[in-house]
Amino acid sequence: MPGRDAVDVLATLLPAGRVITDPAIIEGYRYDRARDARVGRPRAVVRPAGTSEVQTVVRWAGRHGVPVIPRGAGTGLSGGAGAVDGCVMLTLEHMRAVAVDPDTRVAVAQPGALNVEIKRAAAEHGLWYPPDPxxxxxxxxxxxxATNAGGLCCVKYGVTGDYVLGLEVVLADGTAVKLGGPRIKDTAGLSLMKLFVGSEGCLGVITEVTVRLLPAPAPASTLVAAFPDMIRAADAVLAITAGLRPSVLELMDRTSVNAVEDKLGMGLDREAGALLLVCSDAPGPASAAEIEAVAQICTRHGATEIHATDDPAEGEALAVARRTVLPALEQRGDLLLEDVGVPLPALSALVEGVAEIAEEYGLTIALVAHAGDGNTHPMIVYDAGAPDSAARAALAFDAVMDLALSLDGTITGEHGVGRLKRGWLPAYLGPEVLALNRRIKTALDPQGLLNPGAVFEN
Amino acid sequence: MPGRDAVDVLATLLPAGRVITDPAIIEGYRYDRARDARVGRPRAVVRPAGTSEVQTVVRWAGRHGVPVIPRGAGTGLSGGAGAVDGCVMLTLEHMRAVAVDPDTRVAVAQPGALNVEIKRAAAEHGLWYPPDPxxxxxxxxxxxxATNAGGLCCVKYGVTGDYVLGLEVVLADGTAVKLGGPRIKDTAGLSLMKLFVGSEGCLGVITEVTVRLLPAPAPASTLVAAFPDMIRAADAVLAITAGLRPSVLELMDRTSVNAVEDKLGMGLDREAGALLLVCSDAPGPASAAEIEAVAQICTRHGATEIHATDDPAEGEALAVARRTVLPALEQRGDLLLEDVGVPLPALSALVEGVAEIAEEYGLTIALVAHAGDGNTHPMIVYDAGAPDSAARAALAFDAVMDLALSLDGTITGEHGVGRLKRGWLPAYLGPEVLALNRRIKTALDPQGLLNPGAVFEN
Structure with missing residues (x-):
């Protein structure tokens, strides 16, 4: 394997300042938010300013046999942007431009642009970029x-991939290709753009994204319903989605509610066994009607308290509460964050099974769910400093994925496989589909230098 | 190349009656609805009854080097199911089962099931399969x-691929794989399911489809607006979609309107330069409000007559009128049906350019459009028996695609490339993306036996 000299070569190929070898800075790029302790040591961090510089890095990596780990904001939860020994961390944080074309209703963004920056740029034109992890x-x-990220409004509006119209991708040989473009419908040639969505940096480096924008929706009405237990709340979810299309349908268990209350103190019902958070953005009076229909279903399914509001500020505060679950729990200990999804009728069995796993391993497992999509986030709270606790957490993590698989579910609904879940991918896909995955990976990355160890075991 | 003996072998591998060599029957399977005169002569038609029989056919084809042309209902408009010499036509019309799981809200269908059969099976449970070519x-x-078909309601609800949750596919080596499944969100492994959507039989044979169903929408209100010309109508489309989300937004030119009137005599305005057909399925009073907002925009853009109705039967009659354009025009002569799409702001330039092409080549080119998606169907009316007319039609077909490309458009929005448009794919994709397409094709079909000549030139 080549040593520092290869990095010196790279530094000569790029403008000054792009290649960073300071160990203190490199340290900050080894982990993503999964905080996987098994990350390796990069040989350098590279911060390209544009597509041609990405091409330079990828071509150089191919010549020198250096692994390339593409990295956005480092917020991944499955370790997809964790370092491997001797890699370069290709951080795209300086490629951050966003341009909105309001007539075509698209935004064209560099990969480092934050989701919220696209939302804001769209809003300046009365437009909306829906996906909201x-x-x-x-x-x-x-x-x-790269992870085909989901979020709260997917239940009505779909996931990231449903909004991607075009991608620019740098392939393993350094070629930059444009796939798709600002056309709403296009079936000319193979669906390669779709193939790169969710590919977690294993097939190429995304250097530009064209997303579809929608007219801004009507202001949402919001309902919070407290249930005595998770099962009744899950049953209500099934009944709601049978006939209604809420724009948010989130489930929180008692541990999650209490963690949020500890942090925000906003008066959520600490005694409830489960809270459902439901929004309707149906236009005009239809949103109140939809919320009323949801309320009736919740009552029928044993809700003990229902609160509805059409005050957008109050609705947003409740959405913030939901999004605060993860940071609130992070203050309680170390976390293993799950992302399993099941066919909707299996939601209550999943919820029940997770509670049994928590009991079996003597752990707290909090649970929130994008319930309307059957996508849950069991969060295993443990103490990384205590070997016994860490061992039990690892076993519980495993058990939750086994449970999801037994319910015809997936090991990851929206976070990606990354490095944390790659060990379960063969069981999920089966040998033939795994072989098909590898055939595509090999066809596009014959040297295996693009994010090696993510998604697939080496 | 092997002769009849290979077919004899195949007949012994399958139950009686599956392999058809009667030339009179074979003749009926050479063409799809594109009626491409350049189709070849199949050696046999094979009608499998299930996935394992498809596997048998594909394995046999690989051993004997026989091209396999998968065929559904033969309604393709780009020649994707046209025969090549010595092929077997793999017709899936006997694999037609549909099963709806109302709790999971999916339908599982064999590939030969008609779209309408899925719609009907879903409706029995109050559910809805949106895509409506x-x-x-x-x-x-x-x-x-296989074509990622679109339709009228895509403008709000998306195309076929947006509803596919799972596929069973028989690969070129005869392996049957299940990709995806009844999970709304799933990002485990590469997006191979999405890759097979729109692959036009070139990567594998689809043997089962799992689609997502939605709750049935509210009954739609409908508006028809007459405009003095296509340009003003196209400008109205841009204004409507800037802030509203109609469930149908279709444009018909004068020729199309008159062809429909000749056939149906329903009282459409024969003098109008263009008709817009707009539906709103917003819930409750919101649909009337949305239709009223559309009416105001149409008036501002010069509509000469506007008619709105919330009578579902009348609305459906207008949708039937729109869908009748193609069969109505087929009675007027031979047709070359285009399917070009452009970014929405280029719609009026496309419409104008098509009119210029019609004038230049002395042809009638009728035009209908899924206008809200920028997807248009210029229909070139000609006389296949008159060499001069046929030659001018071919040149006009070419010119329309060149025009679309010059407007940053696509050569096919929803019909597929098939055999009719494969010559334009290189210009659309460019050499590097074309090479990438071929790399995937070769990885999945190394012998090149799956629908050879469709999408790609051999």
């Missing part, structure tokens, strides 16, 4: 596309 | 997926 204020569009 | 009463779901 809880991390939307700090995660990058490149990372959102 | 004009051919929905006669096109198959397998073909819809």
């Amino acid at each position: 809880s991390s939307f204020e700090m995660s990058s569009i490149g990372g959102n596309v | 004009s051919s929905f009463e006669m096109s198959s779901i397998g073909g819809n997926v």
Whole structure:
């Protein structure tokens, strides 16, 4: 394997300041938000300013056999942007431009642009970029596309990939290609753009994203319903989605509610076994009607308290509460964050099974869910400093994925496989689909230098 | 190349009656609805009854080097299911089962099931399968997926691929793989399912489709607006979509309107330069409000007559009128049907350019458009029996695609490349993206036996 000299070569190929070898700075780029302790040591961090510089880095990496780990904002939760030994961390944070074309209703963004920056740029034109991962204020569009990130409003509006119209991608050989473009419908040639969505940096480096924008929706009405237990709340979710299309349908368990209350003190019901958070952005009087229909279903399913509001500020405060669950729990200990999803009728079985796993391993497992999509986030709270606790947490993490698989579910609904879940991918896909995945990976990255160890075991 | 003996082998591998060599029957399977005169002569038609029989056919084809042309209902408009010499036509019309799971809100269908059969099966449970190509009463779901078919309601609800949750595909080596499944969100592994959507039978044979269903929408209100010319109508489309989300937004030119009137005699305005057909399925009073807002925009853009109705039967009659344009024009002569799409602000330039092409080549080119998506269907009326007319039609077909490309458009929005448009794909994709397409094709179909000549020139 080449040593520092290869990095010296790279530094001569790029403008000054792009290649960073200061160990103190490198340290800050080894981890993403998964904080995977098994990350390796990069040989350098590279901060390109544009597509041609990305091409230079990827070509250089191919010549020198150096692994390239693309990195957006480093907010990934599955370790997809964790370092491997001897890699270069290709951080795209300086490629951050966003341009909105209001007539075509698209935004064209560099990969380092934050999701919220696209939302804001669109809003200046009365337009809306829907996908809203809880991390939307700090995660990058490149990372959102690479993981096909979801969020709260997917239940009505779909995931990141549903809004991507075009991508510029730097391939493993350094070629930059444009896939798709600002056309709403296009079926000319293979769906390669879709293939790169969710590819977690394993097939190429995303250097530009064109997303579709929608007219801004009507202001949402919001409902919070307290249930005595998670099962009844999950059953209500199934009944709601059978006939209604809420724009948000989130489930929080008692541990999550209490963690948020500890942090925000906003008066949520600490005694409730579960809270449902439901929004309707149906236009005009239809939103109140939809919320009323939701309220009736919740009552039928045993809700003990229901509060509805059409005050946007109050609705937003409740959405903030939901998004605060993860940071609030991070203050309680170390976290293993799950992202399993199941067919909707299996939601209550999943919720029940997670509670049994928590009991079996003597751990707190908080649970929030994008319930209307069957996508749940069990969050295992443990103490990384205590070997016994860490061991039990790892076993519980495993058990939750086994549970999801037993319910015809997926090991990841919106975070990606990354490095944390790659060990479960073979069980999920089965040998033949895994072989098909590898065939595509090999066709596009024959040297295996693009984010090696993410998604697939080496 | 092997002769009849290979077909004899195949007949022994399948139950009786699956392999058809009667030339009279074979003749009926050489063409799809594109009626491409350059189709070849199949050696046999094969009608499998299930996935394992498809596997048998594909494995046999690989051993004997026989091209396999998958075929659904034969309603394709780009020649994607046209025969090549010595091929087997793999017709999936006997694989037609549909099963709806109302709790999971999915339908699982064999590829030969018609779109309308899925719609009907869903409706029995109060559910809705949105994608509605004009051919929905006669096109198959397998073909819809293979072309990523669009339709009228895509403007609000998206295209076929937006509803596909899972596919079973028989690969070139005969392996059957299940990609995706009944999970609304899933980002585990590469997006291979999305890659097969729109792949036009070139990567594998689709043997089962799992689609997402939605709750049935509110009954739609409908508006028809007459404009003095196509340009003003196209400008109205841009203004409507800037702030509203109609569920249908279709444009018809005078020729199309008159062809429909000749056939249906329903009292459409024969003198109008253009008709816009707009539906709103916003819930409750919101649909009337949305239709009123559309009416105001149409008036501002010079509409000479506006008619609105909330009678579902009248609205459906107007949708039938729109869908009748193609069969009505087919009675006037031979047709070359275009499917070009452009970024929305270029719609009026496209419409204008098509009129200039019609004038230049002395042809009638009727035009309808899924206008809210920028996807247009110029229909070149000519006389296939008259060499001069046919030559001018071919040149005009070419000119329309050149025009679309010059406007940053696509050569096909929803019909697929098939065999009719493969010559333009290199110009659309450029050499590097074309090479990438071929790399994927070769990785999945190394012998090149799956629908050879579709999408790509051999």
